Amino acid sequence: xxxxxxxxxxxxxxxxxxxxxxxxxxxxxxxxxxxxxxxxxxxxxxxxxxxxxxxxxxxxxxxxxxxxxxxxxxxxxxxxxxxxxxxxxxxxxxxxxxxxxxxxxxxxxxxxxxxxxxxxxxxxxxxxxxxxxxxxxxxxxxxxxxxxxxxxxxxxxxxxxxxxxxxxxxxxxxxxxxxxxxxxxxxxxxxxxxxxxxxxxxxxxxxxxxxxxxxxxxxxxxxxxxxxxxxxxxxxxxxxxxxxxxxxxxxxxxxxxxxxxxxxxxxxxxxxxxxxxxxxxxxxxxxxxxxxxxxxxxxxxxxxxxxxxxxxxxxxxxxxxxxxxxxxxxxxxxxxxxxxxxxxxxxxxxxxxxxxxxxxxxxxxxxxxxxxxxxxxxxxxxxxxxxxxxxxxxxxxxx
Amino acid sequence: xxxxxxxxxxxxxxxxxxxxxxxxxxxxxxxxxxxxxxxxxxxxxxxxxxxxxxxxxxxxxxxxxxxxxxxxxxxxxxxxxxxxxxxxxxxxxxxxxxxxxxxxxxxxxxxxxxxxxxxxxxxxxxxxxxxxxxxxxxxxxxxxxx
Numbered sequence: 001x002x003x004x005x006x007x008x009x010x011x012x013x014x015x016x017x018x019x020x021x022x023x024x025x026x027x028x029x030x031x032x033x034x035x036x037x038x039x040x041x042x043x044x045x046x047x048x049x050x051x052x053x054x055x056x057x058x059x060x061x062x063x064x065x066x067x068x069x070x071x072x073x074x075x076x077x078x079x080x081x082x083x084x085x086x087x088x089x090x091x092x093x094x095x096x097x098x099x100x101x102x103x104x105x106x107x108x109x110x111x112x113x114x115x116x117x118x119x120x121x122x123x124x125x126x127x128x129x130x131x132x133x134x135x136x137x138x139x140x141x142x143x144x145x146x147x148x149x150x151x152x153x154x155x156x157x158x159x160x161x162x163x164x165x166x167x168x169x170x171x172x173x174x175x176x177x178x179x180x181x182x183x184x185x186x187x188x189x190x191x192x193x194x195x196x197x198x199x200x201x202x203x204x205x206x207x208x209x210x211x212x213x214x215x216x217x218x219x220x221x222x223x224x225x226x227x228x229x230x231x232x233x234x235x236x237x238x239x240x241x242x243x244x245x246x247x248x249x250x251x252x253x254x255x256x257x258x259x260x261x262x263x264x265x266x267x268x269x270x271x272x273x274x275x276x277x278x279x280x281x282x283x284x285x286x287x288x289x290x291x292x293x294x295x296x297x298x299x300x301x302x303x304x305x306x307x308x309x310x311x312x313x314x315x316x317x318x319x320x321x322x323x324x325x326x327x328x329x330x331x332x333x334x335x336x337x338x339x340x341x342x343x344x345x346x347x348x349x350x351x352x353x354x355x356x357x358x359x360x361x362x363x364x365x366x367x368x369x370x371x372x373x374x375x376x377x378x379x380x381x382x383x384x385x386x387x388x389x390x391x392x393x394x395x396x397x398x399x
Numbered sequence: 400x401x402x403x404x405x406x407x408x409x410x411x412x413x414x415x416x417x418x419x420x421x422x423x424x425x426x427x428x429x430x431x432x433x434x435x436x437x438x439x440x441x442x443x444x445x446x447x448x449x450x451x452x453x454x455x456x457x458x459x460x461x462x463x464x465x466x467x468x469x470x471x472x473x474x475x476x477x478x479x480x481x482x483x484x485x486x487x488x489x490x491x492x493x494x495x496x497x498x499x500x501x502x503x504x505x506x507x508x509x510x511x512x513x514x515x516x517x518x519x520x521x522x523x524x525x526x527x528x529x530x531x532x533x534x535x536x537x538x539x540x541x542x543x544x545x
Contacts, residue, residue: 132415133412133414134420135414135416135420136414136417139446141413141414141415141417141420141424142413142503142504143504144411144413145411145412145529146490146504146505146506146531146533147476147481147484147488147504148490148504149480149481149484152478153474157472157473157490157492158472160472160473160474160515161471161472164472210477210478211477212477213474213475213476213478214475214476214477214510215474216474259452261446262448267446269492269502270445270446270502272500274472
């Protein structure tokens with residue numbers, strides 16, 4: 001980090017409000033309506049009139065533009081907008097961008113949102129069905145014609161390599177992946193908003209689920225979901241006068257590491273390592289800005305498009321040494337354990353809102369309002385996916 | 400190398416005329432495996448692009464490499480996504496013997512028995528007029544690297 005990068009002021013900005021829609025397989029609404037509903041909920045939570053919003057940060061893959069959302073909210077004048085990504089690498093970076101805009105004086109009330117009909121609308125993975133694949137910097141020509149077409153297939157290749165590098169059988173790795181899936185599922189079972197609220201799962205049921213892309217099974221995959229989440233970012237000083245308890249942004253970081261490769265996801269198979277991700281680059285920046293270490297984290301919301309994604313991040317962020325995340329048990333990862341994670345159920349069992357529901361749940365933990373509340377939680381890590389890049393937040397209590 | 404053997408695996412064809420990547424497919428059409436190489440520092444640059452991140456040189460030079468590699472990882476796809484790729488099939492990720500920073504994909508039917516680190520060889524496959532370098536396990540006599 002350069003000297004300039006140290007100018008981050010921990011806790012200068014806060015998340016003042018959170019909001020979410022219902023999560024479903026068929027919302028029956030446009031992404032714009034979902035975005036408006038989640039944003040209105042977040043603004044109501046903060047006690048802010050929607051017309052007062054002056055900034056919006058969106059995900060680069062969202063179908064809803066900043067002006068479209070501003071229009072529906074009745075905003076008088078949107079004076080700041082921005083976006084981050086790529087895709088699931090975005091949410092923590094989106095919050096960071098909102099915080100930066102507030103700190104720089106470019107805006108005072110910034111909405112950060114993600115809205116998608118991820119099940120009933122454009123489903124991921126249905127790529128390369130039309131015409132020739134690739135070109136224009138996508139590099140898909142080296143992947144789609146060879147049968148690699150989905151994120152699940154990509155992460156399956158990563159998972160097998162991980163097992164090989166750490167000298168463990170694929171079955172042993174799956175035991176560790178199961179622990180993550182089971183932790184998320186048990187948390188979802190306590191969360192009425194989760195899509196898997198009513199569906200329990202045993203380790204045997206995990207292993208009995210059908211193989212989709214060996215070694216990844218159905219329950220290593222996240223849910224495809226319709227829904228939206230939003231948060232409101234403002235200065236901590238102002239947030240203290242608003243309706244809800246402020247949740248200060250203690251740290252925020254983004255990272256790619258070296259040799260990140262062009263393209264979106266598949267080109268990451270060309271990196272020097274496919275089992276260490278950009279999250280390993282973001283981690284020292286994140287903890288350095290906060291003056292904290294992994295041992296200070298009370299609870300974590302770790303991006304989980306697939307179980308293996310979470311497992312590798314647990315090592316990238318330094319919670320366990322390389323090769324050890326596969327040995328974690330469900331008890332260690334659930335409320336009451338040493339590293340409770342994804343306390344809403346995560347992407348695996350609550351909903352796939354592309355990393356944004358992790359931000360909302362992180363705020364709940366600091367407020368003490370999670371349906372899987374970690375007793376005395378004061379420091380929460382929120383991560384947004386590798387591989388295209390990684391971003392992360394540390395949320396804390398206002399002192 | 401068995402460049403004269405051709406089979407058809409489906410209609411997902413690559414863009415072959417991209418300014419940065421087209422030479423890879425042009426070489427494949429000639430039965431060659433080509434790797435983008437920086438004209439300045441001679442670093443292999445895959446995925447292909449003009450600007451070398453190591454020395455900053457802009458170039459469009461390529462080199463031909465022996466079509467042999469080592470299996471880096473793989474997945475057996477069991478869930479059908481694309482109609483052109485009936486399941487089960489296997490996607491292999493292969494590291495090139497003569498360009499170890501370069502990894503390429505190949506498609507194999509079914510669930511072949513594989514081991515990470517095993518020798519692989521290119522098998523050119525024609526798909527709707529485009530020749531693709533796929534990979535298959537090397538036969539014993541082909542894996543002799545001496």
